[in-house]
Amino acid sequence: MTPPMMCVTRSDSPATDMLQRLLTSALIAGAAAGLIAALLQLVFVQPVLLHAELYEGGERTHFAAASDHHHGEEPAPEAVEPQTAPTTEPAAEAGHDHGPEAAHDHGEAAEIPGIGFDAGRDGLSILFSIMVYAGYGLLLVAAMALSENNGNRVTARQGLLWGIAGFVAVQMAPAFGLSPELPGMAAADVNARAIWWVATVIATGIGLWLIAFGKNWAVWAAAILLILAPHIVGAPHPHEFTGPTPPELAAQFAGRAIGVGLAVWTLLGLFAAALWSRGREA
Amino acid sequence: MSTIARSGEKADVKLANILVVALLGAALIFVAGLAQSETLHDAAHDVRHAVGFPCH
Structure with missing residues (x-):
């Protein structure tokens, strides 16, 4: 893995510095994106979710x-x-x-919920939103660094594309099989869905990477197959759809969850790439 | 992948570092998004739905 030819002079900067640079750019970008995600979700997604819970709990x-x-x-x-x-x-x-x-x-009890703030519940949502996007930020920066080892140069502008690709991998592709779930929606076994979700994210992520950095048609064809495979296999679904939630609400929820996801992921890509490339110049 | 043909343009981020960062990210996502612990599920419930994780 490390042939003697490798530029030894470059490893003057200790590996810990590099690790620190990776971590800080990922975590700052992730925390900022997670905070924005939480705000957008509280305004646009949470009211739909609360509305659906009235049906889930039988109040409506x-x-x-x-x-x-x-x-x-x-x-x-x-x-x-x-x-x-x-x-x-x-x-x-x-x-x-x-x-x-x-x-x-x-x-x-049938008041339709509006925009509000429940300190306990929504406070936790903000915390977990930051956690989720910090996790995504770490994966994104790791991928950016890996691409730079192969000669790619990530700029803030390119970060927008990285963000959109990340959105496709972790939100759009899974949603193509398992639409964002509204509380009360009928669904198959949660473990089966989680396995399909993880497999889809990995296959789509690798597929997008191969499309971006592949150099010939064989690689691109393999990439397309990888991206298609989870959907040809098919996501686990229940035999019957008997959820109490109105389809109108479920459709609105799915549209909003995906829309917020795209906005936040684009920003996550921008922030992560801007911070990461700034560290490179410094 | 070969590391011999490094040109000046290529970055030199240690693979081990990249791996640590990626694993940390995956762990965070697992805990916040996928772990089926009752407490975690209840606390992360709204975010899991909003971000499109399989929840219940």
Whole structure:
């Protein structure tokens, strides 16, 4: 691994300095990105999540709420009588259970959550958001350093691309198989999903690396196969979708989670590359 | 990969250092995002959902 030809003079700067440079640029970039992620999530994602929890906990029920909403405006006959929707088991169940309670719920507990701050719960979210993006920052800077060992030069501008690639690897590609989950959504066994998630992230990450740094068609073809493979195998899904959450909320949640992810990852790439390349000049 | 053909342009970050940083990052993500401990799950719940980890 280390032939005698290697420039010994260069290792004057101790390895610990290099480790420190790697760690500080990754952790500062990650903490900043994590903080921004937490803020964006509190404003755009958390209200949707809290809204969904009302359905998960049964404070709101999908079809009962729909019938309440349409009450004054339009007759919506099929919504008023939930039993006439035989394709949706949860609605039939819910209509059954909550028949007398639905009206009562609507009066007190059915407020749609807005933007708020729950010191305990959201404080933890900020902390864990910083932790997650610090972790992503470390992986990103490690990859940047590895590419520089191979002759690539990472600039702040290039960092934007690194960030977008990271977003594709850890958020977009997994979401292609397992859309961001809203509380209450029906899903397959969590371990099976976690394994698929990790495998997809690794395959996509390696695939993107090969596309970026590969030099011939064989490598690019292998890269495309790697990126496709998890989706051809397919993510684990339940046999039936019986979650109590309305699809409208789930769709909004998925769109927002992915959108926030793209914004934050682009910034993470920019911050990480800017800090990392600044350290190089110093 | 060969380290003999180093040109002046190539950086010289020790592979061991890169590995340490990458492992640390993976560990952080595992703890915050994937570990199934009850306490961790409850504390990280909203972030796990928002970032798209498999949660429940």
